[in-house]
Amino acid sequence: MTSNEALFERAQRSIPGGVNSPVRAFRSVGGTPRFVARAQGPYFWDAEGVRYIDYIGSWGPMILGHVHPEVLEAVQRVLADGFSFGAPTEAEIEIAEEIRKLVPSIDQVRLVSSGTEATMSALRLARGFTKRERIVKFEGCYHGHADSLLVKAGSGLLTFGNPTSAGVPPDIAKHTSVLEYNKTEALETAFAAFGDEIAAVIVEPVAGNMNLVRGNPDFLQALRRLCTHHGAVLIFDEVMCGFRVALGGAQALYGIEPDLTCLGKVIGGGMPAAAFGGRRDIMAHLAPEGAVYQAGTLSGNPIAVAAGLKTLQLIQAPGFYERLGEQTAKLASGLAVVARAAGVTFSADAVGGMFGIYFTDEVPASFADVSRSDIPCFNAFFHKMLDAGVYFAPSAYEAGFVSIAHDDAVIDATLDAARSAFAALAA
Known part of the structure; x- marks a missing residue:
């Protein structure tokens, strides 16, 4: 089995920065990109066989989940x-x-x-x-x-x-x-x-x-x-x-x-x-x-x-957007509750199947507001969640995406991982 590190090293010899779109390179958060081998529903698996709950969904298209x-x-x-x-x-x-x-x-x-x-x-x-x-x-x-x-x-x-x-x-x-x-x-x-x-x-x-x-x-x-x-x-x-x-x-x-x-x-x-x-x-x-x-x-x-x-x-099925919105709101509000319980400065927002997480007191209304967030804290949170098998966007400046395949069990697993991540950040 080929490691993510080996693939990234190999990729950099043939592809500028080792990636074909800049945010994939993990430059803003540090570390090694995950090279995806396959996906199904709300998950993808990397080259090392590790499963992740996917909250980028190919940056939005996979509203039905992978491989519907x-x-x-x-x-x-x-x-x-x-x-x-x-x-x-x-x-x-x-x-x-x-x-x-x-x-x-x-x-x-x-x-x-x-x-x-x-x-x-x-x-x-x-x-x-x-x-x-x-x-x-x-x-x-x-x-x-x-x-x-x-x-x-x-x-x-x-x-x-x-x-x-x-x-x-x-x-x-x-x-x-x-x-x-x-x-x-x-x-x-x-x-x-x-x-x-x-x-x-x-x-x-x-x-x-x-x-x-x-x-x-x-x-x-x-x-x-x-x-x-x-x-x-x-x-x-x-x-x-x-x-x-x-x-x-x-x-x-x-x-x-x-x-x-x-x-x-x-x-x-x-x-x-x-x-x-x-x-x-x-x-x-x-x-x-x-x-x-x-x-x-x-x-x-x-x-x-x-x-x-x-x-x-x-996506025109009756109740589709109601359910999608409910799951996305459950994720966003749940993350905010868990963060507050740990004493971490944090806010979150959701619209339909899109969500944002911010290490600020209030939901931002502009780029300047987003820029005032605690980026090092986000980076640490990103890696703790990644280690727990949850893949958020590798940048504090990117929205996240929920699919209709993200059921209650998936959201609950995410919040469980976040509880540990926020507790570690507050320690």
Whole structure:
């Protein structure tokens, strides 16, 4: 049996950092990544045969749990007919129709292969539609690794953005303005200063990439009002929270209709699939109908579509979201109770099937709030839980995910492990 350490050492010789996505490297928490060998339901097993309760679920897609038998059957059924065609299929129409049914703000949808593709394409479409260049994003919201989105705020509210990744030209970054999440006053000031220059505002209505942070309803309503008034396109990035926090996504929870929506994760059922869609008059600018070009060889891949379509069908079962929400809330509230009993500064939150844990007194409302959490304490907690067979996200800045397969026994086992972990932290 090969150890995780040996695999990581081997991986670093062929793969930058030994991983194909940075957070997997455990750089922020220290230690050796777990190399997964297989998964089932709420669990996965690493290369050494150790079983873990999985609270990342491939960062959101596995809302049904790993290897759900009906999703597996759907994938196996299409495999025999071909892996990829580069030509249209009826299944692409079916999943598009399902998305339109579940997300009423979407009149038309374009399938792509990743969340980054979805957000990048939606922004290009918004610029083509408005004939403007500036976009607005919010600190702590991650929208993929396209150049114009890897930008952090400058020293003042209205300064041009500065790249936060090497390789992003300043000439691209200068078209992105970054504001503080959930700050309505800053939003009003920005639109007053350059509202007629803004092509689009992109936001995670429930953020998951600075840990779980809920959008304030007044903040999101102000976004809708200001975008409408100034002719800017409002883009909800629901790659992570779409179908995770509610059947219709965060926009269903808040009762707000964006102009464009980016989806991913759940709509692929664990396969590489994503989408963007929205108002028909905006989508009409997309090639081949319009002048905004976007293409993808594997867009609408039949295997990914089969997994995603079956997942979307299964999550519509009566009581599904009630049960998912109950289990997620039980985990979050249980962790908070256990931490308080041990005397550890801690808070937690949950929305639908997403949760956040924070080593702070209060649930954060912004990236700055999250940054004030006790990161060393989180890192110690992460490793104690990992040693007990519970796999949380290896970063204090990532949300967690519960699947419908996380039953009471799984949650109770997690809380038992947490009781020991918090007691050790308090000692």
